[in-house]
Amino acid sequence: MPDARPNPDDLLAKVQAEDTESTRGSLKVFFGYAAGVGKTYTMLENAQRAKAAGREVVVGYVEPHGRPETEALLAGLEVLPLREFEYRGVRLRDFDVDAALARNPDLLLVDELAHTNAVGCRHEKRWQDVEELLEAGINVWTTLNVQHIESLNDVIGQITGVTVRETVPDRAFDLADDLELVDITPEELLHRLKAGKVYVPDQAQRAIQSFFQKSNLTALRELSLRQAARRIHTDVESARREKAAIQPWATAERLLVCVGPSPTTARVIRTARRMAAALDAPWLAVSVDLTGEPASSPRKQQVSQHFRLAERLGAETVTLAGQNVSETILDYARSRNVTKILIGKTNQPRWRRLLAGTVVDDLLEKSGDIDVYVIRGEEEKTAHAPARTASTTQKLPYFWAVGLVSLTGLLAYGLRFLHLADAEANTVMLFLAAVAWTAFRYGRGPAVFASVLAVLVFDFFFVAPFHTFAVADTQYVVTFAVMLTIGLVISTLTSRLRAQIENTRLRERRTSSLYELGKQLSSLYGNVFLVGAAGGKVAEMVGGEVAIYLRQPSGPPELAFGHDTTIVKHSVSLPVAQWVIEHDQLAGAGTNTLPNAAALFFPLTGSQGTHGAIAIRVPDTERLLDPEFRRLLDACANQLALALERDQLAIEAANARIQAEAEQVRSSLLSSVSHDLKTPLAAIAGASSSLLEATSLDEETRRQLLETVADEAARLNRLLENILQMSKLDAGAAVPLCQWHVLEELVGSALHRTRRELAQHDVAVQLSSELPLLYVDGLLMEQVFVNLFENAARYTPEGTKVTIRAALDGDHVRIGISDNGPGLPAGAEERIFDKFYRASPTADGGRGSGLGLAICRAIIKAHGGTLVAANRPGGGAEFVIRLPVSKDAPQVMVE
Structure with a gap:
């Protein structure tokens, strides 16, 4: 029975969505394929019906395009006034989002979602206004044409020859809680256009000759219908998950083809491809792994070959682990909403089908609403067909099974001879233990062989008459049958357990490797470090050689990792890497594209494009044919591509920030120069x-x-x-040119240079007599004091007091320049040291250049000191300098 319990992830997503919807408004989009199909008219018709039903409907913005029938539908609806903007002498009117937020209606109509707002609006695009309205809990109805969807922009430009500039991101379109398709035939639209119901006659004639051609309208109509169908299919899937439906909903076809090791599977795959193309439906190629065999086994190689064929034909390939083929496939098919399953017809003898059943019979019996197609396959001759004769390595487990059963027989015979296990039940238990061990160690085939051999040995050596297969007592026939049955069951269950353990270990190793790779990449920056970490980890993971090529703006790709590998020395590697980067496809060894390469090349594909290629060469080339191995390598390549993309985006963001800061400095400098130079000049x-x-x-x-x-x-x-x-x-x-200086001389020189500025201020100098010599650059330090004194004189009224104090403070000299003026603006204690920051006006009504204090802090920092500013408790501001004192300072001799 399939598990009918709901998926915990789906439940969590549902709870989160309901929590978001409880505070967010709903969005309804009236969707069409061109102007004039009636989107605005239909929206207003629905709005009038909504108002009649008692809803509070307000028109935020509607563009009737001069159509009387559309303007008539505005009657009786409250219309918000538009906001006026002036741009280059022209008065513009546009939607007022602030008025809409203040009005806060239940339903707001905002026409033309892709519209570009007038200069001066808060948002550049109207869809951004709509997002803000939705976040505020306002329900919005809007209109949109298919040519305005961002992902279709290039397609529509190619069809119509017109590049649409106003576009809406796909996520904004996907935000719609409801979508209403407004559709008319292209003939009717052209008739409306000629009748002047869309544009004025002259404009309509130009539109018919360019954009509004029937071929263009037909193609746009198909795109709009497809977008609407895709959106509705998404809603169907959400509803199906919400109801936790087990059976598929056949609203759209999806095919699944069962892939096995049989050579006849190739024809089944091709039939599935033709059927999927006819139905225009996605399709899956699925294999169930019951045995946990290595990738080099003939069965796995045949499955891998079939998977490669399915991938070339456009299928999504999946390998599932399970204990029952039909139940595993049906569970997966229901989870993916598969409507049709294709499987090859079995060639098993009729007696075996009647006794043991087949996968086909199970699928037909348990498929429920899923259609099952049984296809007669034909064996195809391929160059990579697995050998039908078993090798010595493949026969070895059977020899071990013979040896183990023989050893068990000797052990049982010895125990009987010593009268330690006279009961036949004990002997049977020993043989069953041997069968269980064989199944766990060597798999199902050797275990079945051991079960049959154990029954024969038990009959031949331990059942009278001895040394013959004749049975004197018929009750032993039941013993043999039960013994054989138990042996077969034990061998089957043990081999399945072994396969599950192997699959679990394999998946755990792969998951752990991907986790470690992702963890390393997330903590590194720079292409060199990212490529080095990824190349080393992948090489360790696959046990082979790895080379990584990165795309260059022009010319061939650059080798970034694996300079000493055999891959790089191969003459074909660089052209293969370039082909993979340009075409964003797999190529190289094990593929049909450039198969003479020394390695398998994966594209490093991110969300912004292909950033390079990673080449992998392993000693066992058959591993390259394993789809699971390829998926692992593809995941590694994707992680590296995303890391490279993240690093590139970080660099671009840093460059943009530096450029913005440079632009801000330039603007500030121009502003400062234009003002501060203009006045003295x-x-x-x-x-x-x-x-x-x-x-x-x-x-x-x-x-x-x-x-x-x-x-x-x-x-x-x-x-x-x-x-x-x-x-x-x-x-x-x-760079400071430090020498020994007396602080009193530096302060005195700075006061002399600023005597004119400080002429109307009361200056008090209080320097401690115990101050040591300072190892500083005299000119730079004098500049610091000059700037601070000028700052105090400029920002304090005449008659105020400026005090300079200096004293020892531990291993530093503390120098304070204070005043009793108006003080610093609240919160500006740190900002005043920013370049070109100018706080309050100066005492004479002007402003400073905004550089003096920034220069002071930079000079003090270069001397290993600190400069801070704060408001004094009694009023005024104080700037405090702390400079380190050298223990080797020479002593000042005072006579």
């Missing part, structure tokens, strides 16, 4: 022109004008020095 120009043009100026006026020129020139010089100093610090070119 204007003052210099005005003063100098007055000196040149005035014929009679008294000495005092001339002196004032000359002082203005000098002051503004000095101001301009300081600004340029700051810009130059900042550029040197950013480039790392400003």
